[in-house]
Amino acid sequence: MSKVKYRYNPETLSYDKIDKGYKYYISRASIYLLFVLLVGMLTYFIYPYVFKSPVEKRLERENQQLLSQYDIMNKKLDQLELVLEDIELRDENIYRTIFQADSIPNSIRRAGFGGVNRYQHLEGMDNAELVTSTAKRLDIVMKQLYVQSTSFDEVIGLAKRKEEMLRCTPAIMPIANNDLKRTASGWGWRIHPIYKVKKFHEGMDFSSPIGTDIYATADGKVTKITNQKTGYGKRIEIDHGFGYKTLYAHLDKFNVKRGQKVKRGDVIGFVGNTGGSTAPHLHYEVHVKGKKVNPQHYYFKEDLTAEQYDKMIQISSNSNQTFD
Numbered sequence: 001m002s003k004v005k006y007r008y009n010p011e012t013l014s015y016d017k018i019d020k021g022y023k024y025y026i027s028r029a030s031i032y033l034l035f036v037l038l039v040g041m042l043t044y045f046i047y048p049y050v051f052k053s054p055v056e057k058r059l060e061r062e063n064q065q066l067l068s069q070y071d072i073m074n075k076k077l078d079q080l081e082l083v084l085e086d087i088e089l090r091d092e093n094i095y096r097t098i099f100q101a102d103s104i105p106n107s108i109r110r111a112g113f114g115g116v117n118r119y120q121h122l123e124g125m126d127n128a129e130l131v132t133s134t135a136k137r138l139d140i141v142m143k144q145l146y147v148q149s150t151s152f153d154e155v156i157g158l159a160k161r162k163e164e165m166l167r168c169t170p171a172i173m174p175i176a177n178n179d180l181k182r183t184a185s186g187w188g189w190r191i192h193p194i195y196k197v198k199k200f201h202e203g204m205d206f207s208s209p210i211g212t213d214i215y216a217t218a219d220g221k222v223t224k225i226t227n228q229k230t231g232y233g234k235r236i237e238i239d240h241g242f243g244y245k246t247l248y249a250h251l252d253k254f255n256v257k258r259g260q261k262v263k264r265g266d267v268i269g270f271v272g273n274t275g276g277s278t279a280p281h282l283h284y285e286v287h288v289k290g291k292k293v294n295p296q297h298y299y300f301k302e303d304l305t306a307e308q309y310d311k312m313i314q315i316s317s318n319s320n321q322t323f324d
Contacts, residue, residue, distance in 0.1 A: 005017075005018045006018060063126070067127065067130070070127075070130055070131070070134055073134060074134060074137070077134070077137050077138065077141060080141055081141060084141065084144055084145065084148065087148060088109060088144075088148060091104075091148065091151055091152070091155070092104070095152075095155045096151070096155065099155060099158035099159065099162070099165070100242065100243065100288075101154060101155065101158060102289075104147065104151055108147060109144055109147050109148075110140065110144065111143065118139070119132045119135055119136065122135060164219075164241075165242050167218065167219040167263075167264060168218050168219050168220060168240040168241045168242050168244060169218055169240070169242070169244060169298070170217040170218045170240065170244060170246055170286050170295070170298040171217060171218060171264065171298060171299070171300040171303060172215065172217050172264060172265070172299065172300075172303040173206070173215075173217070173299055173303060173304075174206065174214050174215055174216075174217055174246075174248060174282055174284045175206050175208055175212055175213065175214055175215065175271065175282055176212075176213070177206060180308060180311055180312050180315060181315075182206045182207050182208050183204070183206060183312050183315045183316050184204075184205040184206060184207040184281055184316075185201060185204065185205040185316060186201070186204050186205075186294075186296060186313070186315075186316025186317055187201060187202070187203065187204065187294040187295065187296065187316070188200070188201060188317070189201070202285060202292040203247070203249075203283050203284055203285035203286075203292070203295060204283075204284050204285075204295045204296065204316060205281050205282070205283055205284075206271075206281060206282045206284065207279065207280065207281045208271045208280060208281065208282065209271065209280060210252050210270070210271055210272055210273060210280045211252060211253075211270050211271065212270060212271040212282075213267045213270060214248055214251065214267065214268055214269045214270060214271060214282055215264075215265050215266065215267060215268065216238060216246075216262040216263065216264055216265065216266045216268050217246055217264060217284075217286075217298070218238075218240045218244065218246070218264050219240060219261075219262065219263050219264055220238040220239055220240035220241065220244070220245075220246075220261070220262060221238065221239050221240075221259065221260070221261050221262070222236060222237070222238055222256050222257065222258055222259060222260045222261075222262060222268070223237050223238065223239045223245075223258070223259075224236070224237035224258065225237075225254055225256070225257070225258050227274075228274075228275050229275065230275055230276050231275050231276050232247070232249035232250065232275050232276075232283065233249060233250045233251070233272065233273075233274025233275020233276070233277060234249075234250065234251040234252070234253075234254065234269075234272060234274045234275070235247060235248060235249040235250070235251065235275075236248045236251065236254065236256065236268055236269055238262065238268070243288055243289040243290075244286070244287070244288060245286075245287040246284070246285065246286055246287070247283075247284070247285040247287070248268065248269060248282060248283075248284060249275065249282070249283040249284075249285075250271075250272055250273060250274050250275055250277040250281060250282065250283050251269040251270060251271065251272045251274065251282070252269075252270045252271060252272025252273070252274065252280075253269060253270045253272070254268070254269045255267050255268050255269050255270065256268045256269070286298050296309075296312065296313055296316065299312070
């Protein structure tokens with residue numbers, strides 16, 4: 001029961017009872033309602049900034065767990081990159097070297113992704129920098145793995161053709177030269193026999209009587225037969241595949257035709273004195289992937305012993321003049 005309230009009346013010097021009408025109760029109710037609304041609004045707008053809801057707490061825990069997972073993932077990527085780098089080194093310096101395959105440049109192995117921004121959809125996320133950097137690292141590693149896988153496919157293909165590759169690798173001397181006395185001049189700077197100036201000799205010369213048999217030094221296909229009054233004179237070029245080509249110059253006669261397949265040891269022509277030659281001899285060159293190389297590196301133990309090989313190098317180095 002509500003208390004009865006009185007008001008002091010100075011005229012009558014007594015207390016008059018206060019009658020509460022409906023307006024009084026309405027005003028009081030309105031005040032209470034406004035107060036409750038004010039408290040409710042303050043709670044609604046301020047509470048989330050001061051106190052976290054159960055959902056927010058759960059999401060925060062999940063976010064922390066995700067950050068921990070990203071950290072673990074980056075550490076695993078570090079390990080994966082180290083292992084992949086070791087595999088790439090082995091591939092470049094062992095496998096591809098053994099099979100004489102072209103090297104794969106780092107610019108290809110570690111190439112990024114050009115064009116559109118592949119990570120635009122990640123930019124609006126929380127911790128966008130961490131997520132984007134991890135995604136980039138993962139993409140690069142995936143591309144490196146693809147390049148490495150392709151490289152191994154190539155190496156496996158070369159390994160399966162190793163026997164064929166060995167047959168197609170220049171491995172014997174182009175003329176019978178068991179005593180090595182026919183070795184006239186080797187690779188390097190020599191005095192030109194006609195112009196008497198120093199000129200780099202990009203092959204080996206073997207002196208021999210006109211008509212001496214000339215042998216194909218590896219299996220291959222005759223791709224060029226020419227007859228010039230100067231330069232190489234009558235020459236034969238053979239493509240052996242796997243990047244190998246050989247050239248035989250200053251011939252007297254041919255024993256093969258263009259397009260003909262030959263095997264190592266087949267007689268392809270005969271020693272002559274044609275073109276810019278000053279004496280009967282064979283000029284022999286080895287080309288690897290379009291580059292002329294020293295033929296003395298392509299006489300294997302099946303054709304020469306270690307002692308004979310050393311003697312051949314000594315003889316070819318001592319000569320200071322070529323025959324062409």
